[in-house]
Amino acid sequence: MTPLRHLREFHRRNGAGLSLFLIGATGFWILFMIVLPQLFMADFSFRANVPPPKWGTPEHYYTLEHYRYMIYGGGGEGSFNVIDLRVFFKTIGAAMLVTLFDAALCYPIAWHLAQAARGGWARLMVLALVVPFWVNEILRAFAFHILFGASGVLNSALMAAGVLDEPYDFVRENIALYAGLGYAFILLMIFPIYNAMESLDKNQVEAARDLGASRWRIHRRVVMPHAKPGITSGCTMVFMLTAGALAAPQILGGPGSLWFTQIIYQAFNQAGNWARGSAYAIILLVSCIVLVLALMKAFKVRLGEIAR
Amino acid sequence: MTSEVALENVWIRFGDFVAARDINITIRAGEFFSFLGPSGCGKTTLLRAVSGFLEPSEGRVLIGGADMAGIGPNKRPTALIFQNLALFPLMSVWENITFALEVRGVGAARRRKRADELLELIALPGQGDKTVGELSGGQRQRVAIARALAAEPEVLLLDEPLSALDLKLRQRMRTELRDIQRRVGITFIYITHDQGEALTMSDNIAVMREGVIEQVGDGNTLYDRPNTAFVASFVGENNLFRGTVGAAERGAVTVETAAGALRARPATGAALAAGDDAFVFIRPESLRFDDAMEMENRIGAHIQRREFEGSFWQVFLDADGAEQPLKLSMVNDDAAAARRPGQRVTLGFAAELAVATRAGPLAAG
Numbered sequence: 215m216t217p218l219r220h221l222r223e224f225h226r227r228n229g230a231g232l233s234l235f236l237i238g239a240t241g242f243w244i245l246f247m248i249v250l251p252q253l254f255m256a257d258f259s260f261r262a263n264v265p266p267p268k269w270g271t272p273e274h275y276y277t278l279e280h281y282r283y284m285i286y287g288g289g290g291e292g293s294f295n296v297i298d299l300r301v302f303f304k305t306i307g308a309a310m311l312v313t314l315f316d317a318a319l320c321y322p323i324a325w326h327l328a329q330a331a332r333g334g335w336a337r338l339m340v341l342a343l344v345v346p347f348w349v350n351e352i353l354r355a356f357a358f359h360i361l362f363g364a365s366g367v368l369n370s371a372l373m374a375a376g377v378l379d380e381p382y383d384f385v386r387e388n389i390a391l392y393a394g395l396g397y398a399f400i401l402l403m404i405f406p407i408y409n410a411m412e413s414l415d416k417n418q419v420e421a422a423r424d425l426g427a428s429r430w431r432i433h434r435r436v437v438m439p440h441a442k443p444g445i446t447s448g449c450t451m452v453f454m455l456t457a458g459a460l461a462a463p464q465i466l467g468g469p470g471s472l473w474f475t476q477i478i479y480q481a482f483n484q485a486g487n488w489a490r491g492s493a494y495a496i497i498l499l500v501s502c503i504v505l506v507l508a509l510m511k512a513f514k515v516r517l518g519e520i521a522r
Numbered sequence: 523m524t525s526e527v528a529l530e531n532v533w534i535r536f537g538d539f540v541a542a543r544d545i546n547i548t549i550r551a552g553e554f555f556s557f558l559g560p561s562g563c564g565k566t567t568l569l570r571a572v573s574g575f576l577e578p579s580e581g582r583v584l585i586g587g588a589d590m591a592g593i594g595p596n597k598r599p600t601a602l603i604f605q606n607l608a609l610f611p612l613m614s615v616w617e618n619i620t621f622a623l624e625v626r627g628v629g630a631a632r633r634r635k636r637a638d639e640l641l642e643l644i645a646l647p648g649q650g651d652k653t654v655g656e657l658s659g660g661q662r663q664r665v666a667i668a669r670a671l672a673a674e675p676e677v678l679l680l681d682e683p684l685s686a687l688d689l690k691l692r693q694r695m696r697t698e699l700r701d702i703q704r705r706v707g708i709t710f711i712y713i714t715h716d717q718g719e720a721l722t723m724s725d726n727i728a729v730m731r732e733g734v735i736e737q738v739g740d741g742n743t744l745y746d747r748p749n750t751a752f753v754a755s756f757v758g759e760n761n762l763f764r765g766t767v768g769a770a771e772r773g774a775v776t777v778e779t780a781a782g783a784l785r786a787r788p789a790t791g792a793a794l795a796a797g798d799d800a801f802v803f804i805r806p807e808s809l810r811f812d813d814a815m816e817m818e819n820r821i822g823a824h825i826q827r828r829e830f831e832g833s834f835w836q837v838f839l840d841a842d843g844a845e846q847p848l849k850l851s852m853v854n855d856d857a858a859a860a861r862r863p864g865q866r867v868t869l870g871f872a873a874e875l876a877v878a879t880r881a882g883p884l885a886a887g
Contacts, residue, residue, distance in 0.1 A: 417608035424573060425622040425673050426596045435621075439612045 252499075259492035280493030298477060298494075305474035306501065309457035312395045316452050317445060319396070320403040324444075325437070327404075328411035329419070347401060355394055355465040362390035362466075383468075391466040398462055399455045403448040410444025411437065443519040450506050457502050474498055524708040525586030525599060525676035526551045527572060532581035534567050534733075541567040543733040545581070549711060549726075554703050556712040556720040559730035560756070560886060565713045566681055568730075572711065573602045573679050585677060601675035603683045607666040609654045615665055616641070616650030622673035640668040643702070660691045667702060677709040684719060696722050717757050721745070729753050731883065747877070749789050754803040754877060756885035761809060761848045763802040764881065767794050775878045777802050780843030781821045786876035799881035804871045806836070806851040811861070812870025819876065821869045823848065825861060830854075837861060839869065 225233045259280055264273050284302075287295030323343075331339055346354070361367050362384035369381040384390045414437060422432045438445070463473030478498070481491035510517070527549040534542040541564045549555045557565035570576045571583055574595035583590045585599060595602070601622070609618050616637035617624070623633045637650050644664035654662060663683065670678055680699075684692045700723045703710045714720050720727045721741040728738045729752070737749045748754035755762065765779035775788045777800045786802045788794050812820055823839040826847055835858050837850045850869065852858045861867070 415606065415608060417604045417606055418610060420575060420595070421602070421604055421608035422610070422621065424575075424595045424600070424602045425669070426625040427621070428596070428625075431625060435613075435624075436610060 255492045256496055258489050259496045261489055263487050263489040265486075280490045281497070283490060284494060284497055301472045301477055302474050302497075302501075304471075305457055305498075306505070308392065308395075309453050312392060312456045313449050313453040315392075315396055316400055316403045317407075317449055320400060320407055320448065321441075321445070324404050324407035324411055324441075325433075328408050329414070329416065343401060343404060351398065352461050352465065354398070355462050358390055358394040358397070358462075358466055359385065362393065385466065386468040386470070388468050388471055391463060391468065391471070394462040394466040395456050395459055398459065399452045402451040402455065406444040406447040406451070407441055408444070410441040410447075414440045442513070442515060446510060446513065446515045446519075450510075453506065454502055457498065523599075523674075523676050524551045526584075527555075527677055527709060527711065528582075528584040528587075529568070529571075530582045530584065532568070532571065532578045532583065534564070534571060534576070535579045540733050542571070542578070545735060547728060547735060547738065549709060551586075551709055552707055553725045554700065554710045554712065554723055556714060556724040556727045557730055558714055558717060558720040558727050558757075560715055562732075563730040564733040565730050567733075569602070569679050569681055569711065569713050572677070573600050574598045599676035600679055601670035601673045601677075602679040603666050603670050603681065605682045605685060607662055607683065607686075609662060609666055609669070611654050613654070614650065615646075615652050615654060615657070618654060618665060619650075619668045619672050621669060636672060640672055643671075643705075644668045659687050660695065663687065663691075663695060664698075667699070671702075671706060675708065677711060678703075680710060680712045682714055682716075684714075685716075692719075699723060721757075729756060731756075747790060748803070748879065749791055751801045751803075751879045751882040751884055754789075754801070754879055759806055759849060760803040761806065762846070762884070763804075763844065765800060765802065767796050767798045767800050767878075770794050770796055774873055775800070777878055780845070781841050782819075782843070784819045784876065785873040786819075786878040787874050789877050789879040792878065792880045794878060794880065801879050801881055802876055803879065804876045806849040808875040809848065809850040809869055809871050811850075811852075812868045815868055815870075817870025818873045819871050821848075823867055823869050825863050825865045825867060827863050828861065835859075835861075839867070841869065 228236065260276050260278065262273060262275050262277050262279070264271075268274055283295065284298055285295060287293060287298070323339075327336055327339055349357070359366075363369070364381040364383065366384075368384065369378065372378040373381065384393075418436050418440075419432055422436045427435065458475055459473065460475045460479060463471075463476055464479075467473060467476070474494070475498070478491050478494045481487045481494060485491075529545045529547050532542055532545040533540065543564075545568060557568060559565050567576070571578050572585070572590075574590065574593060574597075577591065590598060610621065613621070616634060619637045619640050620628070620633040623636060628636075634650070638647070641647050641650055644667060646661055646664060646668075649657070649661070654665070657665065666683065684695050684699075687695060696719055699710075699712075703723075712720070712723065721744075724741060726738060726740055727744055729736045729744060731752050737744060737753045739747075744753060744757045748757060754760050763777070763779040763781055763784055765777040765784070768776040768778045768783060770776075770788070773787065774785055775794050776783050776785050779802065784802045786804075792800075794800055810817065821841050821844075823841040823844075826838045826840050828838065829836040832854070834851050834853050837852065839848045839850060841848050848869070
């Protein structure tokens with residue numbers, strides 16, 4: 215069907231009023247919440263850093279200096295912006311590890327929910343997964359801080375059990391941070407995988423088993439290929455959100471560690487350098503998108519499949 | 523290699539519900555055996571107990587004489603063909619067929635070769651690289667059979683695998699299945715609610731009702747010598763008269779019905795005695811027009827309507843005192859064509875062609 219015929223069919227089904235609202239609301243959403251802010255941000259990132267009164271004057275000229283700064287820093291030629299680059303790659307790497315960890319953790323849970331759990335028990339499990347997220351993200355991060363703190367529940371328990379002689383600094387070692395990040399977006403991993411798995415015909419699992427397949431092979435050959443779009447979808451969201459997280463790193467990050475979003479935050483709110491903040495934000499966004507697309511290509515998943 | 527399958531005192535319970543009640547049956551090696559019954563009679567449950575997807579609550583399942591207790595479906599010498607076939611849609615046809623070999627670690631080249639042989643057997647040569655979605659219903663059916671056969675099972679289990687096909691294809695697949703069974707020579711256990719399938723393909727059939735096996739026998743026996751009211755009403759079409767046993771002799775009973783006293787052969791094991799509630803069954807093709815009034819059992823009736831089916835006529839009649847219309851099948855000839863709706867006729871049938879069973883539950887419909 216041509217787009218025009220789609221539109222006509224859409225109009226016929228919903229009537230004039232509803233069609234107008236649906237298209238208008240979606241259009242408003244995309245334009246004002248997504249496209250315009252990003253455009254302004256992109257524009258800012260390519261301009262000189264001047265205070266608001268000088269915006270639009272010749273001093274607000276176009277430049278690549280903020281992107282240059284990300285790579286080379288303020289020093290002369292040949293020196294690199296080691297601090298920012300290190301934080302950037304560490305953030306991307308850690309976000310990937312958190313994503314992998316979440317995927318490994320959520321796959322069995324989603325499988326259990328989708329195929330094994332029944333009625334009341336399944337509902338109870340979903341509630342147990344969802345209810346903690348009624349608590350505000352920042353409160354949850356503080357709760358993790360308390361949990362992992364020097365006199366926290368974990369340290370007290372480990373010391374009482376005789377595993378540790380003195381408190382272990384989970385916060386300084388960033389374990390609290392990774393645990394907090396891992397938990398923060400866990401639902402966005404479980405539910406896409408669950409959705410994909412739920413549509414798998416149970417008979418296929420039984421057929422594979424009947425033909426002699428081990429549990430591992432059933433998953434590798436039947437369940438995982440079927441759930442691949444869900445796994446990809448979950449991984450994409452968790453990775454993007456983890457790499458872009460701010461609250462958890464602010465609260466749970468050790469004193470010596472920075473998340474790349476914190477550098478962006480500092481540029482905007484402490485250094486007053488909106489241009490550099492914008493450039494860094496664009497760099498993070500584009501890098502994440504490129505990485506996700508590259509991985510999707512590597513795992514042979516098409517964008518359309520994720521939207522299923 | 524083929525194996526005998528035996529169920530000994532098998533009970534299967536789900537909570538308070540009894541899906542199979544004290545099942546005792548031996549299925550001979552190399553035989554085409556069917557479990558026939560309406561949905562919910564427990565036949566699929568029994569199949570799952572043989573394939574290993576569920577353990578009987580009591581009793582034993584033996585395959586080739588070996589007790590299967592605690593042996594999972596992936597370790598049993600059985601292969602199951604699912605009602606919806608359950609082919610793997612993300613694998614090619616040849617990968618589907620040789621999945622059991624892949625599991626055993628057979629190399630890709632040898633698997634490919636075996637797939638081609640099996641595709642030859644199921645008359646789909648050269649289709650190995652297609653996806654399952656590209657095949658027609660009948661082709662998928664055959665791929666499912668090949669996939670099960672590739673596992674080289676001693677017993678093949680089939681759970682109503684033809685039910686998704688249209689009528690023509692279903693009839694062709696019956697012949698094909700029977701053919702394949704003869705060629706590979708292994709035990710087939712077939713589950714169906716379709717008596718036509720069971721009668722045309724099977725060496726032996728167990729008719730099930732509410733978790734109980736009502737009768738085991740070949741198709742001919744079930745049709746001609748049903749032991750219970752349920753088998754008589756479920757297998758083939760039958761005319762029914764309800765009544766009370768008047769006199770019981772060896773080899774014949776007289777049942778007092780609303781249509782008069784009818785003499786019939788008592789069903790095996792029915793042990794009918796005077797005063798028992800009993801049913802008399804007579805097949806439509808055994809019911810005759812008895813203008814000469816000379817047959818053992820005679821019933822007065824009106825012709826209600828008739829249906830022409832080419833080689834024969836189906837005539838529906840309102841019999842005196844009968845609560846439901848009778849059905850009579852007769853070969854299409856001049857005499858048959860002369861029978862018109864509204865005519866008053868006398869029907870007759872021979873006592874040895876009628877069966878008297880103990881009154882009991884009937885098949886629905």
